[in-house]
Amino acid sequence: MQHAGNNFNIKVNDIIVRYNDEGPKEASVIIFIHGFPLNKSMWDKQLKSLKDDYRVIAYDIRGHGNTDVGAIDFSIDLFVNDLLGFMDALKIEKTIICGLSMGGYIALNAIENHSDRFTALILSDTNCTADSPEAIEKRMNTIISIKENGVEKLANNLLPNLFAPESFETNSEEIAAVKEMIVTTSKQSLYNSLHALANRNETCSKLSGIKVPVLILVGEEDKITPIEAARAMNVKIRNANLHIIPHSGHLSNLENPYEFNSQLTKFMATVKPI
Ligand code: MLT
Secondary structure, three states, X not given: OOOOEEEEEEEEOOEXXXXXXXXXXXXXXXXXXXXXXXXXXXXXXXXXXXXXXXXXXXXXXXXXXXXXXXXXXXXXXXXXXXXHHHHHHOOOOOEEEEEEOHHHHHHHHHHHHOHHHEEEXXXXXXXXXXXXHHHHHHHHHHHXXXXXXXXXXXXXXXXXXXXOOOHHHHOHHHHHHHHHHHHOOOHHHHHHHHHHHHOOOOOHHHHHHOOOOEEXXXXXXXXXXXXXXXXXXXXXXXXXXXXXXXXXXOOHHHHOHHHHXXXXXXXXXHOOOO
């Protein structure tokens, strides 16, 4: 079977998962988990930058990109179960994991509950708290708005929160690509994911139990998961380092890939090979 390449399919639980898998098969593995409502292509620049030295895998979460929606209600626990099933299907016993925002919620839940499967963690533009009642209400209003006004309107509302103001001058290609990711996500998946995000549990109370090395990255102008959220996690995780990524908002890996990748590479050099 061909190992390295893009857009492979694999059966995981009740769905077919689409994924990219690059780099030497025997190298340490890093699995990248995207944010909402995006897909695996948001990690293209990280895969390209690391693939000479690591086996780098990015997959589409259930209902995103080209992965099936399935017939089960979404939850972060289900996404974690999919991640573990995906690792089993690829025969990956242990991995380094990198999650951005919703991907970070999944990564934190996974590592706190299945610590034996993960050897290092990269948390990007994410947090460990559950939604406040106001945030839950906002998500439910977003569902109503998608039903009334469509997905294009959702994308136009999300973009100014996802990107730093300066990215609208300097990063129009990335903004167009992210807009495309949002408008091509099915409405059913958007509704399901908004419910999953609204119902997720906090992961802050178990942060002190994380024993693997952790890198925390956050865009200096992240409005969705701001620097304070990253600092709060950094204080609670024993073995963590925090770096603020300049010239970026919530999508720091896309807005400043140079700095993001450079921090990632430095961190990876400190992680013991699996
Ligand atoms: C994300 O980027 O995954 C979302 O902004 C997460 C969220 O809405 O909590």
